[in-house]
Amino acid sequence: MSPSEPSIDVAANLTGVKSAMADARKQAGLDASRPTVVAVAKKHGLARIRAGLAAGHRCFGENRVEEAAEKWPALKGEYPELELHMVGQLQSRKAEDAVALFDVIQSLDRPKLARRLAKAMAERGRRPRLFIQVDTGDEPQKGGVSLDDLPALLALARDELALPVDGLMVLPPAGDDPALHFALLAKLARRHGLAKLSMGMSGDYAVAAAMGADYVRIGEAVFGPRPAE
Numbered sequence: 001m002s003p004s005e006p007s008i009d010v011a012a013n014l015t016g017v018k019s020a021m022a023d024a025r026k027q028a029g030l031d032a033s034r035p036t037v038v039a040v041a042k043k044h045g046l047a048r049i050r051a052g053l054a055a056g057h058r059c060f061g062e063n064r065v066e067e068a069a070e071k072w073p074a075l076k077g078e079y080p081e082l083e084l085h086m087v088g089q090l091q092s093r094k095a096e097d098a099v100a101l102f103d104v105i106q107s108l109d110r111p112k113l114a115r116r117l118a119k120a121m122a123e124r125g126r127r128p129r130l131f132i133q134v135d136t137g138d139e140p141q142k143g144g145v146s147l148d149d150l151p152a153l154l155a156l157a158r159d160e161l162a163l164p165v166d167g168l169m170v171l172p173p174a175g176d177d178p179a180l181h182f183a184l185l186a187k188l189a190r191r192h193g194l195a196k197l198s199m200g201m202s203g204d205y206a207v208a209a210a211m212g213a214d215y216v217r218i219g220e221a222v223f224g225p226r227p228a229e
């Protein structure tokens with residue numbers, strides 16, 4: 001951490017995020033218990049991660065396999081109940097490392113990756129839960145399966161390969177009203193009999209919580225601004 005970096009109170013941020021979500025859910029007539037915060041620690045060092053752990057938080061996210069492999073194996077030894085989520089685009093050749101490292105992989109978006117994950121799970125005897133990332137905003141560069149290709153990917157991953165597909169994930173286009181994308185994701189999950197929704201980030205987690213998110217993926221609102229590269 002550089003001396004000029006502003007001090008960030010990770011514990012207070014986590015409390016604030018959770019109470020904002022509870023308020024939003026109460027206003028929507030829902031119970032306050034969900035969603036789970038995936039604290040996205042990408043680009044942050046161990047000091048801020050440890051502050052989250054000290055506050056009792058146990059669910060974290062990363063967006064790069066290499067970075068996660070440097071930061072998390074030792075922490076997972078210390079905190080066996082820790083749950084680590086992969087939220088970034090995943091190259092097929094890194095499927096095996098991802099299966100070894102993560103407890104949940106949120107970015108399944110194509111048949112080749114589904115097949116690689118199935119092979120890696122069989123070899124490793126480890127079955128991270130999966131979310132299919134859906135490209136509801138027609139932005140293929142961000143990853144995510146198109147709406148047209150979702151049914152076939154689901155048939156392959158869940159039915160043919162018997163992968164543990166728990167739900168759907170979305171990353172709405174900047175500038176769009178996220179609520180439209182969250183509503184579409186919820187509709188797709190219902191249509192396909194999937195239980196869980198991963199939606200909402202620092203700017204829109206309260207909206208996502210009120211719309212039934214099971215996981216929100218929150219970086220800056222928990223850990224502060226990411227260091228520049």
Ligand SMILES: *Cc1c(COP(=O)(O)O)cnc(C)c1O
Pocket residue numbers: 040042063087088171201202203217218219220221
């Ligand atoms: C970085 C990242 C997040 C968290 O973003 P913030 O705006 O910092 O909350 C969520 N989801 C994905 C896929 C990410 O890469």
